[in-house]
Amino acid sequence: MEDHRSSTPNAIGLCLLPQELIQNIFLSLVLPEILPLKLLNKSFSQIISDHTFVRRCNSVSAATTWLFVYKKRWLRDAVLHAFTHRSSHRWFRIRIADLHFHADNDLYFLAASANFFLFASNTVREVIAVNLITLTVKRIPPSPLGPRGTSSWRRSGMKLVSHPDGSDHFRFLFAECVDNRPVLFVYNSESDTWKSTEGKENTGSSGIVPRGGGNIFLSVAHGPRESVLVACTAQCEAPTVVRPRFDPRGSDGGLSVGYSWGNVIDRLHVYGDGYMMIVKWEGGERGKGRVLKGVELWGLSLDGRKWEFVSVVPSELMKVVEKPYGVMMGCLEEKNGILRAALVSNSEGFWNMIWLSYDATCNNWTWIPLPDCKMKGWNMAGISFSSGLILP
Incomplete structure (x- = not known):
């Protein structure tokens, strides 16, 4: 990981400090800043590898949320940018060429x-699965649906779940409609195998936990007035098909998903973890001079039969994030009652990113300012939130 590399004289001077003080200094850093320090000298490597330091570092790092953005011109220039509000003044850069796995120019971050x-x-x-801390690479065998191109993967229809104990294992889930029936596909890295299970229709008799509760929700399809999702437990078991209806509160706008382009539609729907964010805008023909008008948050009802209105971004906050754009996309995730949304827009070649956070417990919206990612002239090839980066 690039950036924040200490010079040799500074490293020597730091080594003269008491070890406990050095540990406290390191603990004030985020993980991408700590890892390069192991390469500077043996003393730093021993401190960072110490079990007590690892435990203290991971207790903080595991709860840190990151926004990752993958941009590229060609492979040798491809960069995964990482940002967290704990280090709000810059993006960290991870060059894909440094990960030492054979890849082609047409690579997409899922x-x-x-x-x-x-x-x-x-x-x-x-x-391809990459562990950014150990720099190990694992190629996932084709799913039961066979090899798939990048256009087949839908952000809201898949989920990567790491093992909770921090071990070197994970599950990769995605949902698709096969012969008009929603099916859950799960890859387990420990057994290196896939499992596919047809979802059972939600009867509403036993009820589900649509928002929070540790359940996983994967989007399958979104029609003008109805969505199709597959819900399963955190253990990737018991897939249930839910079909929430949408009443757009007096508006004539139906459901949609993906990019907003030109003046085809006047809103964008972003899905994730049993929630839906509706982004509205006004003004401008063919995408020119449009500005955000409002952002609404909806969630699945308790019985999974409809989308329920949750909250709206306050007008004073909307004034802060208002910017003209031509095309926009987004991603949305929920964890421990906190919803995070990233809206990425492009206006005449200039990229802009907005990070919004909503605390469902206290009904509070916040905006996380993002520094310039300097993406003009680059292609964006994937975006995702994540947390839980830890030292092995």
Whole structure:
């Protein structure tokens, strides 16, 4: 990981300090800043490898949320940018060429969870899992649906779940409609096998936990007035099909998903973890001069039969994030009652990113300012939130 590399004289001077003080200094850093320090000298490596330091570092790092953005011109220039509000003045840069795995120019960033990151190759049509901390690489065998190109993966229809004990294992889930029936596909890295299970229709008799509660929700399809999702437990078992209806509160706008482009629609729907964010805008023809008008948050009802209105971004906060744009996309995740949304827009070649956070417990919206990612002239090839980066 690049950036924040100490010079040799500074490293020597730091080594003269008491070890306990050095540990406290290191603990004030985020993990991408700590890892390069292991390479500076033996003393730093011993401190960072100490079990007490690892435990203290991981207790903080595991709860830190990151936003990862993958941008590229060609492979040797491809960079995974990482940002957290704990270090709010800059992005960290991870060069894909430094990860030492054979890949092609047509690489797409799918998802992240803890130390694991998934990339899809369009040329060889395979999924590659990378542990960014240990720099180990694992190629995932084709799913029961066969090799898939990057266009087949839908952000809201898949999920990467790392093992809770921090071990070197993970599960990769995605949902698709097969013969008009929603099916859950789960890859287990420990057994290196896939399992597919047809979802059972939700009867509403036993009830589900649509928001929070540790359940996983994967989008399958979204029609003008109805969505189709597959819900399963955190152990990736008992897939249930839920079909929430949507009443757009007096508006004539139906459901949609993906990019907003030109003046085809006047809103964008972003899905994730049993929630839906509706982004509205006004003004401008063919995408020119449009500005955000409002952002609404909806969630699945308790019985999973409809989308319920949750909250709206306050007008004073909307004034802060208002910017003209031509095209926009987004991602949305929920964890421990906190919803995080990233809206990425492009206006005449200039990229802009907005990070919004909503605390469901106290009904509070916050905006996380993001520094300039300097993406003009680059292609964005994937975005994801993640948390749980830890030292092994």
